[in-house]
Amino acid sequence: MATSADRLVGTTQVRVSMPTAPGSVGIFGGTFDPLHLGHVAAAERARQSLGLEVVLLVVANDPWQKSPDRQVSPAEERLAMARLGVEGHQGIEVCDLEVARGGPSYTIDTVEELAQSGVMLPWLVVGADLAGMLDTWERADELRHLVRVAVLSRPGSPLRLPAGWRSVAIESDDLDISSSDIRRDVRAGLPLAGRVPEDIIRHISQQGLYA
Numbered sequence: 394m395a396t397s398a399d400r401l402v403g404t405t406q407v408r409v410s411m412p413t414a415p416g417s418v419g420i421f422g423g424t425f426d427p428l429h430l431g432h433v434a435a436a437e438r439a440r441q442s443l444g445l446e447v448v449l450l451v452v453a454n455d456p457w458q459k460s461p462d463r464q465v466s467p468a469e470e471r472l473a474m475a476r477l478g479v480e481g482h483q484g485i486e487v488c489d490l491e492v493a494r495g496g497p498s499y500t501i502d503t504v505e506e507l508a509q510s511g512v513m514l515p516w517l518v519v520g521a522d523l524a525g526m527l528d529t530w531e532r533a534d535e536l537r538h539l540v541r542v543a544v545l546s547r548p549g550s551p552l553r554l555p556a557g558w559r560s561v562a563i564e565s566d567d568l569d570i571s572s573s574d575i576r577r578d579v580r581a582g583l584p585l586a587g588r589v590p591e592d593i594i595r596h597i598s599q600q601g602l603y604a
């Protein structure tokens with residue numbers, strides 16, 4: 394029988410069962426610039442559908458596929474907002490492994506680091522817009538053997554399974570929210586209520602982010 398215990402996963406204290414059952418941890422990575430309610434709903438849905446102990450919101454340090462094209466907020470700022478956004482959500486934890494590691498954030502490195510802490514065969518949780526991109530990720534041919542993929546539906550992207558990856562599709566709440574739209578709307582002075590957790594809205598305005 395699995396017992397519950399606090400385990401140190403990198404620098405993040407995570408409550409996982411011991412020994413970790415295969416597939417009981419979800420890795421939901423992203424830039425989270427900022428975290429919005431679409432992310433929270435997707436994480437909740439993945440946890441519930443897959444019966445996961447914990448979904449780790451892994452905040453990318455340097456999202457190398459995005460950073461050449463646009464300015465990304467400092468990692469500490471994105472981490473702080475993610476923490477505000479999931480406070481009180483049981484089974485969803487913010488993971489700072491990639492920020493602590495520094496440099497470009499490769500999921501394969503994170504999966505290998507988690508494996509050293511006993512987390513085997515985690516679920517890689519991605520929105521439908523990313524499912525077709527997995528082959529472009531660093532060391533994709535190794536990564537495909539170390540994870541299972543859960544693809545969540547997202548408005549604007551067809552819900553397709555990535556060929557060559559063990560994967561399942563999950564119908565999510567289909568919230569039409571993106572961080573890009575949020576950043577644009579802050580610049581335009583439009584309200585964020587109902588799309589971003591209240592504490593994050595306050596943080597954005599206090600810190601003058603995206604203005």
Ligand code: ATP
Pocket residue numbers: 422423424425426431432435518519520521522523545546547548565567568569570571572573574
């Ligand atoms: P940006 O517009 O800056 O790309 P984003 O809203 O896509 O921001 P990311 O940080 O890029 O957010 O995404 C992190 C993960 O969350 C990705 O797997 C993405 O597909 C997923 N995701 C983001 N928004 C949603 C949503 N509304 N529904 C389902 N999945 C989502």
Ligand code: MG
Pocket residue numbers: none
């Ligand atoms: Mg995105």
